[in-house]
Amino acid sequence: MRLILLGPPGAGKGTQAQRLVAKYGIVQLSTGDMLRASIGAGTPTGRQVADIMARGALVPDDVVVGIVAERIEQPDARKGFILDGFPRTVAQAVALDRMLAKHGLSLDAVIELRVDEAALLRRIESRIAEMKARGEPLRDDDNPETLHRRLTAFREQTAPLIAYYRLQGILRSVDGMASIPEVTAAIDKALPSEPPASRRDTAPKRAGMAASAGRQAAGVGKKSVKPAPTRRKMASRRKAPSGKRRRQGGRPAPLA
Numbered sequence: 532m533r534l535i536l537l538g539p540p541g542a543g544k545g546t547q548a549q550r551l552v553a554k555y556g557i558v559q560l561s562t563g564d565m566l567r568a569s570i571g572a573g574t575p576t577g578r579q580v581a582d583i584m585a586r587g588a589l590v591p592d593d594v595v596v597g598i599v600a601e602r603i604e605q606p607d608a609r610k611g612f613i614l615d616g617f618p619r620t621v622a623q624a625v626a627l628d629r630m631l632a633k634h635g636l637s638l639d640a641v642i643e644l645r646v647d648e649a650a651l652l653r654r655i656e657s658r659i660a661e662m663k664a665r666g667e668p669l670r671d672d673d674n675p676e677t678l679h680r681r682l683t684a685f686r687e688q689t690a691p692l693i694a695y696y697r698l699q700g701i702l703r704s705v706d707g708m709a710s711i712p713e714v715t716a717a718i719d720k721a722l723p724s725e726p727p728a729s730r731r732d733t734a735p736k737r738a739g740m741a742a743s744a745g746r747q748a749a750g751v752g753k754k755s756v757k758p759a760p761t762r763r764k765m766a767s768r769r770k771a772p773s774g775k776r777r778r779q780g781g782r783p784a785p786l787a
């Protein structure tokens with residue numbers, strides 16, 4: 532099972548991803564977590580992205596695409612994965628399609644967590660306040676001002692992916708404002724019902740089917756879809772002698 536969770540910050544992607552991990556035995560790949568790990572480890576990538584992330588802006592496409600490309604090739608991702616926080620731009624989505632196609636893989640579904648932005652802001656702001664009150668550590672970008680910027684980045688750069696995946700026919704939209712168990716149940720319902728293994732590695736087959744559907748729509752190779760007239764012709768040829776008999780026996784033969 533290969534999934535994407537799509538939704539603005541605070542929509543509950545992380546929570547739902549954890550539940551899907553447990554249910555399907557697949558890995559959760561959160562680009563936010565990976566980038567924070569790079570910052571924590573002081574890698575060159577970490578140094579490059581720290582300021583960008585603290586501002587609530589998106590890090591460059593090539594940085595995240597590189598990280599994801601490397602990550603999905605790890606053995607633990609072979610069974611499947613949930614991408615949380617990636618792709619966030621159309622360029623990233625196109626890069627992901629290419630990387631999967633290279634391995635003969637495809638996505639099973641893209642789950643969109645639909646939320647009301649005003650309610651979402653209130654939800655995250657109260658979550659931040661509660662964490663502060665409990666003395667829990669906050670992320671650098673967990674403050675109301677940066678949050679607004681993260682939401683704007685989602686609206687402007689990530690929301691176009693909804694149309695992108697709807698066109699691919701794999702978008703499943705779920706009400707992200709419902710309770711956690713309700714959202715989980717809605718995701719369960721929205722996911723392909725076949726067991727994950729049977730859908731594995733079907734990209735080339737599906738691409739072939741799409742191509743042949745396209746060829747049919749374009750009317751290419753029409754000869755091969757005309758068996759009926761040919762069969763009828765053969766049948767009438769076979770019937771010819773009996774017709775002759777009928778004419779000879781039942782009705783008077785036409786005068787010569």
Ligand code: ADP
Pocket residue numbers: 539540541562563564566583584585587588589590591592595615616617618619620623672681
């Ligand atoms: P949230 O969904 O709560 O905003 P994330 O942990 O997914 O949090 O991301 C935090 C920050 O990491 C983003 O604001 C952005 O700066 C950076 N980031 C994560 N994933 C991507 C991505 N795919 N493309 C660009 N920037 C990203």
